Amino acid sequence: MQQLIHVEHLVKHYSGRNVLGSGEVVSALNDISLSVAPGKTLALVGESGSGKSTLALCLAALERPTSGRIWFGRSDIVAVDEKQLRAVRPQIQLVFQDPSRSLNPRFTVLEILTEPLVVQRKCGKRETLDRAFTLVERVGLSPEMANRRSGELSGGQKQRLAIARALALAPKLLILDEALSALDCSVQAQIANLLMELQSSFALTYIFITHDLAMAAHLGDEVAVLDRGRVVEQGVPEKVLRAPEHESTRRLVAALPESIVTPRSPRVF
Amino acid sequence: MSALEVRNLHVTYFSHGGVSSSAIVDVSFEISPGEILGVLGESGSGKSTLAASLLCLLPRNGKIRQGSILFEGRDILQASHRELESIRGRRIALINQEPSAALHPTMRAGNQVSEVLIAHGYLNKKTRRERVHQVLAAVFPSEAERISDSYPHQLSGGQRQRVLIAQAIACAPSLIVADEPTASLDPSTQREILSVFQSLRQKLGLAIILITHNPLLLAGLADRVLVLYAGRVAEIGPTENVLSSPQHPYTRDLLRCLPPIPYATDEISRKTKLPVISGVSPNPASLAEGCRFEPRCTDRFEACGKREPAAVSLSEGHTVSCFKFGG
Numbered sequence: 001m002q003q004l005i006h007v008e009h010l011v012k013h014y015s016g017r018n019v020l021g022s023g024e025v026v027s028a029l030n031d032i033s034l035s036v037a038p039g040k041t042l043a044l045v046g047e048s049g050s051g052k053s054t055l056a057l058c059l060a061a062l063e064r065p066t067s068g069r070i071w072f073g074r075s076d077i078v079a080v081d082e083k084q085l086r087a088v089r090p091q092i093q094l095v096f097q098d099p100s101r102s103l104n105p106r107f108t109v110l111e112i113l114t115e116p117l118v119v120q121r122k123c124g125k126r127e128t129l130d131r132a133f134t135l136v137e138r139v140g141l142s143p144e145m146a147n148r149r150s151g152e153l154s155g156g157q158k159q160r161l162a163i164a165r166a167l168a169l170a171p172k173l174l175i176l177d178e179a180l181s182a183l184d185c186s187v188q189a190q191i192a193n194l195l196m197e198l199q200s201s202f203a204l205t206y207i208f209i210t211h212d213l214a215m216a217a218h219l220g221d222e223v224a225v226l227d228r229g230r231v232v233e234q235g236v237p238e239k240v241l242r243a244p245e246h247e248s249t250r251r252l253v254a255a256l257p258e259s260i261v262t263p264r265s266p267r268v269f
Numbered sequence: 270m271s272a273l274e275v276r277n278l279h280v281t282y283f284s285h286g287g288v289s290s291s292a293i294v295d296v297s298f299e300i301s302p303g304e305i306l307g308v309l310g311e312s313g314s315g316k317s318t319l320a321a322s323l324l325c326l327l328p329r330n331g332k333i334r335q336g337s338i339l340f341e342g343r344d345i346l347q348a349s350h351r352e353l354e355s356i357r358g359r360r361i362a363l364i365n366q367e368p369s370a371a372l373h374p375t376m377r378a379g380n381q382v383s384e385v386l387i388a389h390g391y392l393n394k395k396t397r398r399e400r401v402h403q404v405l406a407a408v409f410p411s412e413a414e415r416i417s418d419s420y421p422h423q424l425s426g427g428q429r430q431r432v433l434i435a436q437a438i439a440c441a442p443s444l445i446v447a448d449e450p451t452a453s454l455d456p457s458t459q460r461e462i463l464s465v466f467q468s469l470r471q472k473l474g475l476a477i478i479l480i481t482h483n484p485l486l487l488a489g490l491a492d493r494v495l496v497l498y499a500g501r502v503a504e505i506g507p508t509e510n511v512l513s514s515p516q517h518p519y520t521r522d523l524l525r526c527l528p529p530i531p532y533a534t535d536e537i538s539r540k541t542k543l544p545v546i547s548g549v550s551p552n553p554a555s556l557a558e559g560c561r562f563e564p565r566c567t568d569r570f571e572a573c574g575k576r577e578p579a580a581v582s583l584s585e586g587h588t589v590s591c592f593k594f595g596g
Contacts, residue, residue, distance in 0.1 A: 041540075047455045047456075047457055047458070048425070048426060048454070048455045048458070049425075154312075154549065155312060156549075184311040184312050184482050185311070185482065185483065185484065185523060185526050185527055186311060186522070186523055186526045186545065186546045187311075188526070189526035189527075189528075189543040189544065189545045190545045192528070192543055193542050193543055193545060196540055196542065211455045211456055212456070212528075213456070213531075214527070214528045214529065214530050214531065215528050217528070217531040217539065218528035218529070218531075218538070218539060218540070218541075218543070219528075219540065220539075221539075221540075237531060237539060238531065241531045242531065251457050252456060252457060254457075254460075255456035255457045255459065255460045256456070256485075256530055257485045257486075257488040257489055257530075
């Protein structure tokens with residue numbers, strides 16, 4: 001099957017230069033290869049500093065890799081120039097961890113949702129507004145909220161708005177960089193459900209970056225474990241979590257609490 | 270004797286327009302020396318207000334309307350400004366969420382621990398140096414020296430949080446209030462920090478109030494859990510009871526929201542819809558009559574909308590505020 005995104009031997013170095021011009025090279029990503037099929041979710045897990053967010057930035061073409069290829073559809077987004085990238089960018093969108101920082105608090109919900117359409121000169125004024133209202137409803141916000149400023153929304157509502165903005169340009173790939181981590185448990189479940197719903201109705205492909213192993217296993221069709229810039233383990237969630245092969249995966253699994261028994265069925269009183 | 274006893278605490282915030290909202294309503298609990306009490310609550314449940322009240326550190330528009338906080342035989346709410354200064358940081362220490370914001374960026378870690386000692390009158394330089402070494406060694410068994418000479422930017426998130434813990438225990442307090450101490454850390458580091466708390470309570474007999482929104486952190490760590498919903502205690506009891514067989518509908522529904530831990534389940538429930546709690550947390554400024562969870566509760570009946578339920582004791586130390594049990 002044709003992959004939506006296919007990464008080959010991706011390397012990213014940052015030069016940690018000090019004032020004297022000398023310094024060491026930090027290699028954030030070391031020979032990463034992975035691919036995601038259309039409509040599927042790849043969950044990327046790893047400890048802090050394992051390179052998850054650098055990978056997200058490279059995949060979204062916001063950071064130039066040092067070497068390697070990123071095939072998105074038919075084009076290699078590492079090789080193409082900025083002009084050609086303009087055509088690719090709308091198809092890859094990002095959702096970040098903290099919606100309070102990724103949304104302008106003074107913008108209204110409508111302003112936030114119409115901005116990408118205006119920037120990309122997608123459609124006329126009338127249609128832009130129509131699309132924005134459709135998005136508002138699609139992510140479970142009420143139309144009355146359309147003229148509220150994003151700063152007035154709750155954490156869960158803000159993250160819904162951030163997802164709606166990411167969907168505005170009808171992307172194929174959504175990169176969710178710790179998109180649930182800043183939310184309360186009950187809100188996390190609501191947003192996770194929303195993501196699954198949107199995936200099936202729009203055939204979206206997700207790269208879900210998280211350090212929550214349980215959520216990664218629940219949402220992911222595959223889980224890839226990152227450790228010091230390398231993919232050290234990849235496979236279906238059951239395999240990776242129940243029979244972890246790499247030390248780093250074992251550490252993550254060991255951090256899951258053992259003693260809680262989650263009540264799945266209602267108790268009878 | 271308990272390390273801290275909170276009785277019928279009420280905290281209200283006043284806004285410019287004269288609107289008052291009650292953030293904490295009739296909260297009572299106690300904690301014994303060497304005990305870890307987990308306070309579980311979501312955004313807006315009043316958990317940080319509770320932490321601030323325990324040290325009389327509420328912002329100016331927050332007022333403690335009623336109640337008492339008994340610590341070491343006296344009521345903190347009656348204490349003078351001077352007395353409070355000698356309690357804060359010395360007898361009760363507070364650890365906040367963001368370790369990078371709580372540390373001075375251009376001071377070495379050791380000096381920052383030392384500063385706490387200076388503030389509380391440890392004037393002898395030599396004793397201070399020894400004490401700094403001692404507390405850093407308690408949280409960094411192998412590399413206390415190196416950490417002491419490091420600046421915060423040279424330390425990882427977990428190491429910074431340990432430095433904060435070292436500051437907290439520097440004056441040998443009897444109670445630590447930790448407000449989301451691991452929220453910004455990754456899970457393996459979270460576990461490490463929690464095990465530091467675990468060993469401190471064993472070695473030093475510290476009482477620890479651990480405030481979090483994540484029930485999983487409390488499993489296997491806290492002795493008892495207090496569940497806060499919209500400023501009220503929904504349920505309080507031994508951790509096994511509260512987390513494994515929650516009685517309050519809110520606690521039960523909250524725990525159901527968590528994705529199943531994959532190695533613990535036999536059936537794979539991948540990509541299935543997670544159970545959610547419908548609706549949103551109430552706005553404390555405009556509360557309706559009745560139980561605060563009533564609008565979202567799937568078990569509600571007539572009585573729930575009329576008044577707030579009273580706490581009912583179900584078993585030794587396990588109390589629930591819900592009409593299902595009488596209320």
